[in-house]
Amino acid sequence: MTVSAVTAEWICTRCGTTNRKLVPSDAREIEDRCLHCGAEHEVRPGARPTRWEAELDD
Ligand SMILES: [Zn+2]
Structure with missing residues (x-):
């Protein structure tokens, strides 16, 4: 099984x-x-493909 990655x-x-x-x-x-x-963060895709938005995970 092949899963593409970014x-x-x-x-x-x-x-x-x-x-x-x-x-x-x-x-x-x-x-x-x-x-x-x-620090743990929740990270979600941002406006640009490689730059994701991080949020501190309390
Ligand atoms: Zn840090």
Whole structure:
């Protein structure tokens, strides 16, 4: 089974670090943890394909 994937690029709202995660191309919402500070975020596709919108997950 082949699932195409895209790179979701998101910016940590806590520390400003740019994070990247490979996700299925049909993903609408993912959860990811900042590589720098460890903050969990909910990440959703943004206006541009590779730049996703991140929201701190409390
Ligand atoms: Zn961070």
